[in-house]
Amino acid sequence: MGGPAWLTAIFAAASLAVAVYCAGRLVVARRGRRPTELDTDGAHVIMGVAMAGMLVSGLHTLPSAIWEVVFTAAAVWFGCRILQGRRGAQPSPWRSSHPLPHLVECAAMVFMFLILPASAAAGAATSGMSMTMTSTESTFSFLTLPLALYLFGYVVCLGDRVTLHARAPALATAPASAESGLRPGYGSGSPEPARPYLAPRCAVVCKMTMGITMGYMLILML
């Protein structure tokens, strides 16, 4: 991307840190049977790695085509979650309760990977960084700004929800997500003692970090 090397490195480091932390959340949640949004954390793991690779050439891992497939699949997953929610499916503490922002994030990743190849060669040659991209001449350039604004709105709304002087809630694991296929205590349905949600503040900070970083990447595409 086209920003100063140290700045893109900071954003890449932030997205990688989120990826590593979310991977840790998945492990801790499984071992400690502490509820966390498995789909969100999983998405953030792959998203963090992919974004770091887009920002810094040295962190490039997989070809764009593979990432496109991965994020399309993730978008389909979150899309299905939205449809299930509208059909009145019982919410599970192990899945995202607000899948729309994650659907938009995945769609934004697919969008960026589709836009990138056209300008990647020129950017890599001139900046030494992974990619320099612009969507201005793309047919779908009108999507860039709304996507960025949506993500900034998401970040701000998340910030609004973080409160002071309120105790982190202790949550009972949700009953009966029969379709989840998880063992008891892992979102499958048997009554469990109340367990606090796994580090809710850190989860929100991760979401905000990803939103800001992805918004930055989209703004660079303007």
Added chain:
Amino acid sequence: MSESLAVGRAQARPAGRAGDTAGVAALDARRKLQLALGVIWVLDGILQYQPSMFTQSFPDMLAGSAHGNPGVVAGPITWSASLIGHHVVVLNAVFATIQLALGLGIAWRPTLKLALAASIAWSLAVWWLGEGFGGILAGTARPVNGAPGPVILYAILAVLLWPADRDPGAPSVAGRATGHRPARAVWLVLWGSLAAFALLPSSRAPGAISDMLTDGADGAPVWLAWIDTHAAGALNHHGLAASIVLAVLLALVAVAVYLPAPAFRTAIVLAVVLAAALWLAQGMGELFTGMATDPESGPLLALLALAFWPAVTRKEA
């Protein structure tokens, strides 16, 4: 502090989780507008992180706002632009981070007042040192180029959206913090001044508006360039007529604040439409050029207009 932090709404829902909120007041109209202001500040911060802002283009742009201003105004602009030019990377990073922090500060309720107060101070400083008071003193202020300076609108919004209830019975959000009369005065002065700016010689010159539209098309994506180019073609050599029409519409919006609520609502819709038209004329703040530091005045004028939307009274209901 982290131990006392929590993510809300989870307590209110049995299957709550991160991202939900507990103990958080509902989003009333004022809070929604505050969050919208926060979004624009976050956008500003990220725009300030654009690569071109770390080059000499940024201080050069700032220095350009000194042109035509009196010496007492232009001197500090030139000085600050020179200072920034010597430390452009560090200072631009600081500026960007400040704006990002203002947006996040407005979003986070415990720091709302601090962030709004800081945004007022920041806006006033940038209005002088970054925008040369929007060209008001230089005689170059035009609604189409963002007069009276987009950044002063941030300060006005921060005041109007201040979380206080000096006049809880005010018919609109804008009047709650300052009182209904001062808020109406702000509306009248703002939109009235825009109408006056539309009639300045710099605005009513034959090619004034069309030239601005043509400039807005530079570097814009195809669809926006198409809009601006065609609008410029239609308005070419009709600068005077376009300025008069614009001034009349802006004046109508200005005085409508003293009309009954139904008529004022119509004026607010007109204000939002005008703000959108101005934004398109401004090339959507030149966001697509890589040189934009903010989205220009259009979105802020629209946000400000919405803050004045009168609530439905019992009598109307």
